[in-house]
Amino acid sequence: MPELRATTLVDAPLRTVAAALLDARLLARAVRGLGVRISGGGPVLHVGASLTGSVGPLRGTLAVTRADTTGVSAALVDGPLPRLSLVTDLRHTGGGTMVVDSVEWSSPGGPVGRLADVLVGRGLALKVLRARAAAVSRRSVELLGAxxxxxxxxxxxxxxxxxxxxxxxxxxxxxxxxxxxxxxxxxxxxxxxxxxxxxxxxxxxxxxxxxxxxxxxxxxxxxxxxxxxxxxxxxxxxxxxxxxxxxxxxxxxxxxxxxxxxxxxxxxxxx
The missing domain is CATH 3.90.79.10 (Nucleoside Triphosphate Pyrophosphohydrolase)
Structure with a gap:
């Protein structure tokens, strides 16, 4: 089961970073240039909200399962993969807030699925995590003066x-x-x-x-x-x-x- 993880230190209090994560537009804007489309969720993410995502012709629906001061999680409830989860955990540190992003998925299986993981899945997932981390950092700084x-x-x-x-x-x-x-x-x-x-x-x-x-x-x-x-x-x-x-x-x-x-x-x- 492939899994990727990325960490980012944001120079902002944990509650401010949590607020940035709740902005439903954040992820959609971050991945816009990566060939990934995400919509839905309303203006802010909350438990039970649904996000629709697509990569080329493949489409799926993510349900938000956590949205609070500890972070945000979402899981695939309808789509081309057996399993997909996006998890962001927040940890207070002396130098700011540590943002730990991870994505985990199950491939359809067989040689083709494993090859897709190596050639496409891992590279795209890593780009998404990096783009989201940068967007969260920028939005957190904006919210410091809100x-x-x-x-x-x-x-x-x-x-x-x-x-x-x-x-x-x-x-x-x-x-x-x-x-x-x-x-x-x-x-x-x-x-x-x-x-x-x-x-x-x-x-x-x-x-x-x-x-x-x-x-x-x-x-x-x-x-x-x-x-x-x-x-x-x-x-x-x-x-x-x-x-x-x-x-x-x-x-x-x-x-x-x-x-x-x-x-x-x-x-x-x-x-």
Whole structure:
């Protein structure tokens, strides 16, 4: 079973590099000049997202199985090979973040399959890994100066508070965590407190950061924090509706793409 691995040291914090990896456009742009096409996944990668890839006439579908602060993994669920997996692991070091990329696949078998591995598969896979590593490094540096939108994961009586957007049209009816942009000179925690007061009419106490940073635009990140209610009853001031979600409700809601990335980190908060 052929396997290739490449490592890259990125001069950026682990969470920033993780955010770069979640940009669904990153891999597609990186491999564009290699005769490989990749599409799908939405604006950001999340568990369960699908990517469609092609090399010449060969096409396949990859399903994302991991997308968090530890890295990103995807596995072939439909395609010409018996098995294909792409794995990126992130490791904090004193000099930055070590990005460990690997690709592993099974050939159809026989002399022809083994020859294809040697002549085509290994060379192309290595080019893809190198191109992706360079793209991740560039995107991470860009995100170092990104502005931040905070989200508040408010859990009360074993349920999570979500709010339904009323605008803009492309987001109306979908759900997200309460929150908003961090103002100049404001800390993330202060922004969580202010936004919850403005959007919900409540006082909250911010807690620990939750899940990975999630890229929203080229220079904007979503950063979520746990929060507890200190005073007041949440009211939908700016949104269409509010809803308290149980653990069984969490995956049934039509979340905005960026908030959907946070679901694996939200589940452990609920009994």
């Amino acid at each position: 502005r931040v939108v905070v989200g508040a994961a408010i859990v009360h009586d074993g349920r999570l508070l979500a709010q339904q957007r009323s605008y803009p049209p492309e987001a109306a009816g979908r759900w997200e965590l309460p929150g908003g942009r961090v103002e100049p000179g404001e800390t993330d925690e202060a922004a969580v407190i202010r936004e919850c007061a403005e959007e919900l009419g409540v006082a909250v106490t911010p807690g620990a950061q939750l899940g990975p940073d999630v890229p929203l635009t080229d220079d904007l990140l979503l950063r979520a924090y746990t929060a507890t209610l200190s005073a007041g009853t949440p009211t939908a001031v700016e949104h269409r509706a509010l809803r308290w979600l149980s653990a069984t409700d969490l995956d049934t809601v039509d979340w905005l793409p960026a908030d959907r990335v946070l679901l694996p980190a939200l589940h452990p908060l609920l009994p």
